[in-house]
Amino acid sequence: VTLHDDSRARVPIVATGASVLTPLADDVAALVAALRDGKSSLAPAADLGGADASRFSAFDATRYANVRGMRVYNRATQMGICAARLALNDAGLGVEGGAPLDGLQLGIVTASTFGHIDTLLEYDRNLITLGVQRTNPTLMPLGLPSAPGAAIALAFGAKAFSVTLSDGGASGLGAIGLGARLLAHGRARYCVVVSAFTLAAELIASAKAAGMLAPAGELHVLDRRAQGTAFGEAAAAIVLERADDARARDKAPKGFVRAHAATFAGSSARRADALARACRNALAGSRVEPAQVALASTSANGVPAVDRAEAHALLAALGDSAARTPLTALKGNVGDSMDTSGVLQALCAFEALRSGVAMPIARFEEPAVAGLRYLAQPAELAPGCALLTSTSDSGACSALVLATRHD
Amino acid sequence: MTRRVAITGCGVVTAAGAELDAFWRALMDGTCFIKPLRGFTAPDMQDLVGAAVELPAADALPAGTDSDPRRARCVELALAASRRAFADAGIAGVYDGGRVGVAFGTTMGEERQIADLSERVAAGGAASVDAGFLMRSNNQRLAALIAEQHDLGGPVFLTATACSSGNAAIGAAYDLIASGEADAMVAGGADTFTRLIYCGFTRMSALSKGVCKPFDKQRDGVSFGEGAGVIVLEDLERARRRGARVYAELAGYGISNDAHHITAPGPNGDGFVRAMRQAMEQTGVALEQVSYVSAHGTGTPYNDLGECQAMQAVFGEHGKHVPISSIKSMIGHTNGAASAIEAVVCALALQHQALPPTAGLSDPEADFGLDFVPNKGRPARVETCFSLAAGFGGHNVCLVLKKVA
Numbered sequence: 001v002t003l004h005d006d007s008r009a010r011v012p013i014v015a016t017g018a019s020v021l022t023p024l025a026d027d028v029a030a031l032v033a034a035l036r037d038g039k040s041s042l043a044p045a046a047d048l049g050g051a052d053a054s055r056f057s058a059f060d061a062t063r064y065a066n067v068r069g070m071r072v073y074n075r076a077t078q079m080g081i082c083a084a085r086l087a088l089n090d091a092g093l094g095v096e097g098g099a100p101l102d103g104l105q106l107g108i109v110t111a112s113t114f115g116h117i118d119t120l121l122e123y124d125r126n127l128i129t130l131g132v133q134r135t136n137p138t139l140m141p142l143g144l145p146s147a148p149g150a151a152i153a154l155a156f157g158a159k160a161f162s163v164t165l166s167d168g169g170a171s172g173l174g175a176i177g178l179g180a181r182l183l184a185h186g187r188a189r190y191c192v193v194v195s196a197f198t199l200a201a202e203l204i205a206s207a208k209a210a211g212m213l214a215p216a217g218e219l220h221v222l223d224r225r226a227q228g229t230a231f232g233e234a235a236a237a238i239v240l241e242r243a244d245d246a247r248a249r250d251k252a253p254k255g256f257v258r259a260h261a262a263t264f265a266g267s268s269a270r271r272a273d274a275l276a277r278a279c280r281n282a283l284a285g286s287r288v289e290p291a292q293v294a295l296a297s298t299s300a301n302g303v304p305a306v307d308r309a310e311a312h313a314l315l316a317a318l319g320d321s322a323a324r325t326p327l328t329a330l331k332g333n334v335g336d337s338m339d340t341s342g343v344l345q346a347l348c349a350f351e352a353l354r355s356g357v358a359m360p361i362a363r364f365e366e367p368a369v370a371g372l373r374y375l376a377q378p379a380e381l382a383p384g385c386a387l388l389t390s391t392s393d394s395g396a397c398s399a400l401v402l403a404t405r406h407d
Numbered sequence: 408m409t410r411r412v413a414i415t416g417c418g419v420v421t422a423a424g425a426e427l428d429a430f431w432r433a434l435m436d437g438t439c440f441i442k443p444l445r446g447f448t449a450p451d452m453q454d455l456v457g458a459a460v461e462l463p464a465a466d467a468l469p470a471g472t473d474s475d476p477r478r479a480r481c482v483e484l485a486l487a488a489s490r491r492a493f494a495d496a497g498i499a500g501v502y503d504g505g506r507v508g509v510a511f512g513t514t515m516g517e518e519r520q521i522a523d524l525s526e527r528v529a530a531g532g533a534a535s536v537d538a539g540f541l542m543r544s545n546n547q548r549l550a551a552l553i554a555e556q557h558d559l560g561g562p563v564f565l566t567a568t569a570c571s572s573g574n575a576a577i578g579a580a581y582d583l584i585a586s587g588e589a590d591a592m593v594a595g596g597a598d599t600f601t602r603l604i605y606c607g608f609t610r611m612s613a614l615s616k617g618v619c620k621p622f623d624k625q626r627d628g629v630s631f632g633e634g635a636g637v638i639v640l641e642d643l644e645r646a647r648r649r650g651a652r653v654y655a656e657l658a659g660y661g662i663s664n665d666a667h668h669i670t671a672p673g674p675n676g677d678g679f680v681r682a683m684r685q686a687m688e689q690t691g692v693a694l695e696q697v698s699y700v701s702a703h704g705t706g707t708p709y710n711d712l713g714e715c716q717a718m719q720a721v722f723g724e725h726g727k728h729v730p731i732s733s734i735k736s737m738i739g740h741t742n743g744a745a746s747a748i749e750a751v752v753c754a755l756a757l758q759h760q761a762l763p764p765t766a767g768l769s770d771p772e773a774d775f776g777l778d779f780v781p782n783k784g785r786p787a788r789v790e791t792c793f794s795l796a797a798g799f800g801g802h803n804v805c806l807v808l809k810k811v812a
Contacts, residue, residue: 108664124525125528128529135606140604141799144569145513150800159681166545261562261588262508274560281588394547395555
C-alpha cells in the first residue's frame with residue numbers, strides 16, 4: 001500500500017489486535033521484554049542433526065483455542081489458528097466477550113510458504129508405502145499450500161476473503177501490506193494477518209546441506225562473525241481494520257500501517273539495491289522522510305549475504321540518517337521463522353514505538369557492514385516511525401512503514 | 408484517482424495449444440483434449456486420463472533451471488506462458504523494469520519436488536535430502552523465475568487460494584496498477600499433474616470415470632489438465648499512448664470465502680454470489696450489462712449446482728439471457744492455472760466477439776434455464792465478461808473484463 005496516488009488507499013489502517021506464540025513468550029509484551037533482556041530460545045536439536053533451532057515444545061493447541069476439528073490439522077495450522085484467536089481476542093472481536101464478529105466482514109491473509117509441507121510429505125510417503133486406498137484421504141486437501149489459511153478462515157467463519165501469500169521470508173510484511181490494501185478497498189471490515197512456521201525436518205536438512213546453518217551456539221546476526229542461520233518455530237497474528245471502524249467501536253489502535261512496498265532482485269548481487277528501492281517507495285508512500293524513522297527492524301538472519309544486503313539497503317535508503325537510526329533484528333533471539341518473521345517484526349515494532357524502547361540485537365559485537373547504529377543494548381527511541389525490511393531467498397524484497405500516529 | 412487497467416498480452420500453454428489462434432479455434436470447435444495419459448503415473452492407479460500439454464521445443468525449460476525437467480514441469484509451463492504473454496504484449500523495454508512485477512498463482516506448484524524427494528528418501532534414506540530442495544520446493548520460485556526471465560524488479564509474489572489462485576493473483580495485480588504502485592504486471596497461474604490431486608480426488612470419488620461433463624445431468628466429477636495462463640496488465644492510458652493492442656479492460660474483481668468446509672463448496676453457491684455482487688459493486692457493472700460468464704464448471708455435482716444456483720440468485724430471470732460455459736470440458740481442470748487461462752479466454756471472447764462452448768453436453772442441467780453454449784462456440788455480442796473461479800477451502804474470485812471502445 002504505497003498510498004500516494006490512490007484515493008481509496010489513503011484510508012488509514014490500524015492494528016487493533018496482536019498475538020505471538022514463541023518459546024520465549026506467548027504474548028507480545030512478554031516477548032518484547034524477553035528480547036530486551038537478550039533472552040534466546042535457540043538450542044541444539046538432536047533430531048535436526050544437532051543444529052540450533054528454536055522449538056516451541058510447550059505448545060498445546062488446547063490451551064489457546066477450542067476449535068472443532070483441530071486435531072486433524074498439522075502443527076503449523078494449529079499454531080496459526082491459535083494465534084488468530086488470541087489476536088481477535090486482543091482486538092475485542094467476538095471471541096471472549098468482545099463485540100459480535102460478523103464473518104461476512106472478516107478476511108484472512110495468511111503468510112505461509114511451507115505451512116502445509118509436513119502434511120504433504122506425510123501424504124506422499126503414505127502413498128508410496130501404503131498405497132492409495134490405505135492413505136488417509138483427509139490429508140489430501142490439507143496438503144495444499146492454501147490449506148493452513150483455509151483452515152484458519154474456517155475456524156473463525158471468515159467469509160470476506162482468505163488469501164495465502166507464499167513468498168518465503170518476505171511473506172510476513174507482504175501479507176500485512178496485502179491485508180491493508182484489501183481493507184482500504186472496502187473488501188472487509190477486519191482482517192487477520194496470520195503466519196505460523198514449524199520445523200520440518202526435510203527443510204532443515206536441506207538448509208544444512210546448503211551450508212545455510214550456523215554451527216551450534218554461533219548464530220550472529222548483522223555481525224562480522226555471522227556464518228549462518230538457525231530456524232525457529234513461531235506464530236503471530238495481527239488484526240487490521242480501518243481507523244474509522246476502530247474509532248467507532250472505541251478501540252484504541254496499537255498503531256498505523258502507513259505504507260508497504262515490494263520489489264524484486266533474483267540476483268543476490270542486486271538484492272541490496274532492490275530492497276533500498278522498496279524502502280524508498282514505502283517511505284515515499286507514507287510521506288515519511290528518512291530522518292523521521294525512529295527505528296529500523298531488519299529480517300537479517302545470520303546468513304552473511306542476507307545480512308549484508310539488508311545493511312547496505314538501509315544505508316542507501318536512510319542516507320544521512322543511517323548512522324543515528326537505531327537498528328534491531330530479532331532472529332538472533334528466536335531464530336528465522338521465515339514467513340512469520342515479518343509479522344513478529346511488526347508486532348515488536350509497534351510495542352517498541354509505544355514504549356519508546358527498542359530491543360537489541362542478540363550477542364551483537366562487531367558489525368559486518370559499518371555505518372549503521374546497531375543496537376547491542378536496549379535504546380530509547382525518539383518519536384517517529386518504524387521502517388521494517390525483509391527479503392526472501394528467491395529475491396522478493398519488502399518494506400513496511402509503521403507509526404503510532406497518522407499524519 | 409484509480410487508474411484503469413488494460414490487458415495487452417495473453418499467453419497460454421494448454422492441451423489445446425500454445426498459439427492463441429489455434430487455441431481459440433480448438434475451443435470454438437468444441438474439441439476435447441482429455442485423453443489417456445502417457446508419462447504420468449500415480450501409485451496404484453491405472454488408465455489415468457487428462458489433458459496433457461505438448462510443449463513446442465522453443466518453450467522447453469531453459470538449461471540450468473533444474474536438473475530434472477520432469478520434476479520442474481510446473482516451472483516449465485509457467486515460464487513458457489509468461490514468455491508468450493510478454494512477447495504478445497510487446498512490452499519489453501517499454502517500462503522501467505522496477506515498476507513492473509509478477510503476481511502468480513498455483514494450487515500445487517512444486518508438488519513434484521515433494522514426490523521426487525519422497526521417492527529418493529524411500530530408496531536412499533534421509534541423506535537423500537539435497538541442498539536445493541529448500542529452494543526448489545518453494546512455490547514462490549514460479550513468480551521469481553518469471554521475473555528473472557524478463558528482468559523485472561517490481562512487486563513479485565505468489566498467491567495460493569487453491570484452484571482460484573490464478574484469479575487471486577490477477578486481482579492483486581489489478582490493485583497494484585489501479586493504485587499506481589506498479590505500471591504493469593505479469594499475472595497468471597500454472598499447475599501440472601500431481602499424484603496428490605489424482606489420488607486425493609479418487610478417494611473423494613470426485614474424479615470423473617470418463618471425461619468430465621460440466622453442467623450435464625450425467626456429470627460425475629473432474630477431469631484434470633495441465634497448463635498455464637498469463638496476462639500482461641498495464642495502465643490503460645499508457646497502453647493506449649504506446650499504441651498497444653488492448654484485448655480488454657480488467658475493470659475489477661470480487662472476492663469471497665465460503666468458510667464452510669475444507670473441500671465442499673458452501674451451500675447454494677453463496678460464495679459465488681457474494682464474489683459476483685462485490686465485483687459488480689466495485690466495477691459499477693449492472694447485471695444487464697453482463698454478456699458472458701466463464702464458469703468454474705468443474706463437472707462435479709456440487710460445484711456445478713452451486714454455480715447454477717448463484718447465477719439464479721444474482722441474475723434472476725435475466726440469467727436466461729447470460730450465456731455461461733466451461734472450457735474445462737475441453738482442456739480439463741488445470742487447477743491454479745484454470746482461472747488464468749479462462750481470463751485469457753474472456754479476453755479472446757471480447758476480441759473475437761464470440762463465445763466458447765461447454766463441450767460434451769448431451770443432457771444439460773435444465774432446472775435453471777441457463778444457456779451453457781452447448782458443444783460449439785458461436786458469434787455473440789460480448790461487452791462484459793465475468794470469469795468465476797473457486798478453490799478448495801472456499802476461495803472464490805470473480806474477474807470483470809470489459810470491451811474497450
